[in-house]
Amino acid sequence: MTRRLHDRHRAVLPDWLALYYKQPVEITHGEGRHVWDADGNKYLDFFGGILTTMTAHALPEVTKAIAEQAGRIIHTSTLYLNRQMVELAERVAQLSGIPDARVFFTTSGTEANDTALLLATAYRNSNQILAMRNSYHGRSFSAVGITGNHAWSPTGLSPLQTLYVHGGVRARGPYAHLSDSQFIEACVADLEDLLGHTRNVAALIAEPIQGVGGFTSPPDGLYAAFREVLDRHGILWITDEVQTGWGRTGDHFWGWQAHAQSGPPDLLTFAKGIGNGMSIGGVVARAEVMNCLDANSISTFGGSPVTMAAGLANLTYLLEHDLQGNARRVGGLLIERLRAIGAQLPVVREVRGRGLMAGIELVRPGTEEANPEAAAAVLEAAREGGLLIGKGGGHDTSVLRVAPPLTLTVAEAEEGAAILERALRTV
Structure with missing residues (x-):
C-alpha cells in the first residue's frame, strides 16, 4: 500500500x-x-x-478549539476584524519582550522571514543583509538568498545582497579552538571588519540555535556583543525563532534571551510550534519598524479564524502546564x-x-x-x-x-x- x-x-x-x-x-x-x-x-x-x-x-484542547471555530466560520481574511487574531496578537506581543510591539500573522516561517526582510529593507532603504554561515531561513526566493547552507539554497540569484558572518557554529571553523570569550571576540572583530567594507546594511538575521544546520549555536552572549556593533551602525537585528520559540530550549521562552544583555531584538519571526500543526507564522516588530511600509497590504490566509483559535488554545495549554x-x-x-x-x-x-x-x-x-x-x-x-x-x-x-x-x-x-x-x- x-x-x-x-x-x-x-x-x-x-x-x-x-x-x-x-x-x-x-x-x-x-x-x-x-x-x-x-x-x-x-x-x-x-x-x-x-x-x-x-x-x-x-491535543484535546486544540482539536476542540479547531472544531468549534470551524463550525462557526472558517475563513474571512484580514479585510475584516478577527477577534481570535487580535487576542493572539496581544498575547504574542506581550510575550515577545519587544516594546510597543505589532504582530503580523503569516502561514509559514518562510513567509514570516520574507516579511521581516521586507520590513527591514524598507525601513533602512537598503537591500544588504547580514546572515550567519550554516543558516536556514526558508524556501522562498528571498529566504534561500540569505540561507548560508548551500544544500538548501538552490539558486545564487537573489533580490538581496547577502554577507555571511562567523559565529553560528561553535565547534567547527577557524575559531573552534578558542575559548568562549575569545570566540565571541573573534566573531565581533570579523563583523567589524566586514562592516568596514559595506554601507547602509539593513539587518542581521540569525537563528539563536540553527535548526537545519544541526542544532548548533554560538556561546551565550554572542548576539548581545553583535548588537553593540549593529546599534552603532543603525542595523536592525532579526531573530529567527521558528524553531527555538515558545520555551523549547527550556532555559528561555525565546532563543534570543540567551543573549539578553542587549535587550530584545528589533524583529522576531515565529512559526511551527505555535499552531501545533496548524499553519501559523508571524513577525513581531516595534511599531516604528512594522508601520514603515507606505503601501496597502492584506493577508488572505494569515491569521485565519481557525488557525488563530488553534494558536490561542495551544499557547494557553503551554503556559498553564x-x-x-x-x-x-x-x-x-x-x-x-x-x-x-x-x-x-x-x-x-x-x-x-x-x-x-x-x-x-x-x-x-x-x-x-x-x-x-x-x-x-x-x-x-x-x-x-x-x-x-x-x-x-x-x-x-x-x-x-x-x-x-x-x-x-x-x-x-x-x-x-x-x-x-x-x-x-x-x-
Missing part, C-alpha cells in the same frame, strides 16, 4: 521534495507523543513534524543520557543542544570528517526500532536532530534514548 502511494507521489510531485527513509512512511494518526503509520506500526515521535507538533498529537519547565527538566535528562551514550561511541563527535532540542553529530571514527552515511543508517535503524527523529547539519547531513513534543515524559525520554542507543550501536 505504502509503496504504491510512493509511486504515485513520484509521478506527480517534484523530485526535489525530500522524503525520509528508503521506504517512506505514511503517518495516518497520532496521540500524545506517538504516531501510527498506514501499516499499523507505532512510533515514538521525537521530531514532531519538524518541531511543529509542539505540545502533543491530537509550564511546558517550558518540562522542556528544561526532561530535556536536560535526555541530553545527559544521550551524552553518556555518545561518550562510549567513536562515531559520535558531539551531543549538543538545549531543552528538548538536541543534536548528535556523527563522524567517521578517529577523524573529524562528517559521516552522512552513518546518520542515514541510524535514522533507518531508529525507525525500525519504533522511533522517529530528524537529520541536519549542513550539506553533509551528519547530525541527528531530536526534538520531541514538549509534553514528553521521563519514561518516554528513557525509551527514546534506549532506541537511539541501539540504533547508534548498529553503525
Whole structure:
C-alpha cells in the first residue's frame, strides 16, 4: 500500500521534495507523543513534524478549539476584524519582550522571514543583509538568498545582497579552538571588519540555535556583543525563532534571551510550534519598524479564524502546564543520557543542544570528517526500532536532530534514548 502511494507521489510531485527513509512512511494518526503509520506500526515521535507538533498529537484542547471555530466560520481574511487574531496578537506581543510591539500573522516561517526582510529593507532603504554561515531561513526566493547552507539554497540569484558572518557554529571553523570569550571576540572583530567594507546594511538575521544546520549555536552572549556593533551602525537585528520559540530550549521562552544583555531584538519571526500543526507564522516588530511600509497590504490566509483559535488554545495549554519547565527538566535528562551514550561511541563527535532540542553529530571514527552515511543508517535503524527523529547539519547531513513534543515524559525520554542507543550501536 505504502509503496504504491510512493509511486504515485513520484509521478506527480517534484523530485526535489525530500522524503525520509528508503521506504517512506505514511503517518495516518497520532496521540500524545506517538504516531501510527498506514501499516499499523507505532512510533515514538521525537521530531514532531519538524518541531511543529509542539505540545502533543491530537491535543484535546486544540482539536476542540479547531472544531468549534470551524463550525462557526472558517475563513474571512484580514479585510475584516478577527477577534481570535487580535487576542493572539496581544498575547504574542506581550510575550515577545519587544516594546510597543505589532504582530503580523503569516502561514509559514518562510513567509514570516520574507516579511521581516521586507520590513527591514524598507525601513533602512537598503537591500544588504547580514546572515550567519550554516543558516536556514526558508524556501522562498528571498529566504534561500540569505540561507548560508548551500544544500538548501538552490539558486545564487537573489533580490538581496547577502554577507555571511562567523559565529553560528561553535565547534567547527577557524575559531573552534578558542575559548568562549575569545570566540565571541573573534566573531565581533570579523563583523567589524566586514562592516568596514559595506554601507547602509539593513539587518542581521540569525537563528539563536540553527535548526537545519544541526542544532548548533554560538556561546551565550554572542548576539548581545553583535548588537553593540549593529546599534552603532543603525542595523536592525532579526531573530529567527521558528524553531527555538515558545520555551523549547527550556532555559528561555525565546532563543534570543540567551543573549539578553542587549535587550530584545528589533524583529522576531515565529512559526511551527505555535499552531501545533496548524499553519501559523508571524513577525513581531516595534511599531516604528512594522508601520514603515507606505503601501496597502492584506493577508488572505494569515491569521485565519481557525488557525488563530488553534494558536490561542495551544499557547494557553503551554503556559498553564509550564511546558517550558518540562522542556528544561526532561530535556536536560535526555541530553545527559544521550551524552553518556555518545561518550562510549567513536562515531559520535558531539551531543549538543538545549531543552528538548538536541543534536548528535556523527563522524567517521578517529577523524573529524562528517559521516552522512552513518546518520542515514541510524535514522533507518531508529525507525525500525519504533522511533522517529530528524537529520541536519549542513550539506553533509551528519547530525541527528531530536526534538520531541514538549509534553514528553521521563519514561518516554528513557525509551527514546534506549532506541537511539541501539540504533547508534548498529553503525
